[in-house]
Amino acid sequence: MAKTGKLNAEIKVKSDADxxxxxxxxxxxxxxxxCSDxxxxxxxxxxxxxxxxSVRVVHFTEGSAGVKLVKEKIEEVDEAKKKVAYRMIDGDMTQYFKSFKSSVEVIPDGEGSLVKWFCEFEKASEEVPGPExxxxxxxxNFKQIDDFLLKA
Structure with a gap:
């Protein structure tokens, strides 16, 4: 398996894009x-x-598979496209990945939205599993946020 790669996901939510x-x-x-869990x-x-x-430190709960903390920096915010991109700069994931960049884009889609997540990564070694x-x-996470917003 390659040390570098890309991965994406598309999640349909009921909440409107805004x-x-x-x-x-x-x-x-x-x-x-x-997503308190x-x-x-x-x-x-x-x-x-x-x-x-902006730099954020994400603190995960105990059940987060060996990753308790990730420090990330926002590299792009595009209000018109409803897109944000960020890069891991420190934390527990650095033992698994030399680099990890992600983006999230929210696209209006009929009654709700399509949320696109994309990442590019370089694993620390060949033995490290991919970020599936x-x-x-x-x-x-996106499904739980959708549920939360719909109940608000």
Whole structure:
């Protein structure tokens, strides 16, 4: 298996694109509430947590497969496309990946939205499994956020 790769996921949600996009941008507040089984807290340590250059520290719950903390930096925010891109800069995932970049895009889709997640990665070694588990966690995360928003 290659040390570098790309992975994506498309998740259909019932929330409209504007509301889901606002939740993505407000992840430091929304994610720990909507997905308390995944996130303990998301701490903004630089910037406002919503703009390019912002740095967030994501604290995961105990059941997160050896990853307790990830530090990420926002590299792109495109309000018109409802797209945000970020890069892992520190934390437990660095033992598995030399680089890990992700993006999330929220696209209006009929009654709800289509949420596209994409990542590019370089594994620390050939033995490291790919990030399929991360993709599955992202899909679960987006469904929980959708449920949370629909109940609000």
């Amino acid at each position: 509301n889901f996009w606002k939740a993505i941008l407000d992840s430091a507040n929304i994610f720990p509430k909507a 995944i996130y303990k807290a998301i701490e903004v340590v630089e910037g406002n947590g919503r703009s390019v250059g 588990m991360t993709r599955d966690l992202v899909a679960k």
